[in-house]
Amino acid sequence: MLRVLGLTLLLTLSGYAIAEPIADTHSEMSGCESCHVDSEPSADLDYENGACVECHGFLKEFADETHQKHFEILACSDCHLAHDEANPNDSCAKCH
Ligand code: HEC
Ligand code: HEC
Ligand code: HEC
Numbered sequence: 001m002l003r004v005l006g007l008t009l010l011l012t013l014s015g016y017a018i019a020e021p022i023a024d025t026h027s028e029m030s031g032c033e034s035c036h037v038d039s040e041p042s043a044d045l046d047y048e049n050g051a052c053v054e055c056h057g058f059l060k061e062f063a064d065e066t067h068q069k070h071f072e073i074l075a076c077s078d079c080h081l082a083h084d085e086a087n088p089n090d091s092c093a094k095c096h
């Protein structure tokens with residue numbers, strides 16, 4: 001529930017720029033440490049991908065099929081490039 005309230009607040013106060021890299025939007029919200037330890041990526045990104053799940057939930061809990069279908073198959077960073085403006089829709093062709 002807090003997550004949902006946070007969204008409402010964010011949309012209301014700061015507007016919402018989908019084209020901005022995730023790392024930028026999230027650093028503005030809660031800093032590099034919301035995803036990293038000491039602002040450095042872990043070698044396997046397990047820590048970072050675990051952080052995504054702690055705030056957003058598991059893939060099977062998303063409302064849409066694209067997320068659900070990859071539960072226990074992919075990590076967030078397989079499709080979302082945190083520091084790029086890349087659109088995750090462009091990731092599909094890497095594997096399919
Ligand atoms: C939303 C989570 C998130 C936030 C916030 C975040 N990062 Fe990252 N960062 C990642 C992920 C995931 C990677 C792995 C590469 C990728 O997906 O872009 C990464 C990669 C990196 C790298 C490796 C080089 C690169 O660009 O790939 C550095 C250095 C880094 N982050 C530093 C930072 C610093 C400094 C901040 C704060 C200004 C920050 N990150 C904020 C998730 C995040
Ligand atoms: C500290 C909590 C937190 C962490 C950690 C976190 N997120 Fe978020 N994320 C949010 C909130 C809050 C929003 C804004 C409201 C929303 O869309 O749910 C958001 C928004 C997003 C969005 C919408 C576009 C944007 O940039 O705002 C994407 C995509 C996203 N997160 C992916 C990720 C991924 C991938 C990771 C891990 C690399 C991650 N998040 C880590 C809390 C978090
Ligand atoms: C199979 C690729 C894929 C994986 C894996 C993936 N995503 Fe996504 N995600 C997408 C795509 C594609 C979109 C953009 C949907 C659109 O708006 O066109 C998206 C959008 C989002 C959004 C914004 C819209 C929404 O559904 O709320 C969030 C937040 C998000 N992803 C978080 C995550 C998190 C957290 C993980 C890991 C637990 C993750 N994603 C793993 C492909 C993926």
Ligand code: HEC
Nearest residue numbers: 066069070073074078079088089090091092093094095096
């Ligand atoms: C890093 C590799 C990778 C990426 C990127 C990726 N997928 Fe997948 N996807 C898989 C794997 C592995 C499976 C499970 C095996 C299979 O069914 O092909 C899967 C399964 C699926 C399924 C379920 C197929 C079924 O028969 O149930 C759908 C639908 C799907 N992916 C769509 C997408 C879409 C849409 C995107 C981009 C937004 C995407 N995938 C990105 C690797 C990937």
